[in-house]
Amino acid sequence: MKNIRWLVIPLRVLLVVVFAGLLLAQLFSLPGQFSHMAEESPRLGVIPWLLLAFWILELLCVQIVIVCTWRLLTLVRADRIFSEEAFVWVDAILWAMATGWVLVAGVSAYLVGFIYVTPELRDPGLPIFLFGMVLISGVVVLTMFVLRALLRQATVLKTDLEEVI
Known part of the structure; x- marks a missing residue:
């Protein structure tokens, strides 16, 4: 460390x-x-x-x-x-990131619907960009869930190791 x-x-x-x-x-x-x-x-x-x-x-x-x-x-x-105290903060990060993702997905869905209702705005660039942002945000959130699981494993292993020693 x-x-x-x-x-x-x-x-x-x-x-x-x-x-x-x-x-x-x-x-x-x-x-x-x-x-x-x-x-x-x-x-x-x-x-x-x-x-x-x-x-x-x-x-x-x-x-x-x-x-x-x-x-x-x-x-x-x-x-x-590698303690239980860390999970409070990691969980708060996950909730904030998941909330941000839901907001991005909701606003993107609304905007894509608005674009296709308005004929003069039918450029495919913005919907593709918004879809990409939703996908990238989802990858980041899911990666954080994986990192949380890895932190959990490392914490358990460290606790087990301390008990052996």
Whole structure:
């Protein structure tokens, strides 16, 4: 674990920078962008505000993952990553990622339906992109489930080894 510990500080610095950027986006950039969109295109109705809510929730999911990763890094530094305490944070990461995936899948399905109802928007590029995003997000979430199972196995093996010694 000693060779991993030197990575904790730079990773934490990057996590703080990303968290601050996401917070700025949630508080200033996104509301301004979607407010401008609503003013410029009143025919869109509530769609800009729904998109604002979607993006704020998506960024909140990422922020939850950042906070949980920070807590897992604390366990790494204390050499307690292979403990039951780690599963609380890993499970929170999984719930945040699964929630983000459900949001992406739902909004993508809605947008693809909207595109095919509106004849002037029938470009296949956006539905293909959205389908790809749903697939990639699903792969990331399922990979996290596999990593959680590996952490569980390693924790059990470490506990068994400590009992033998």
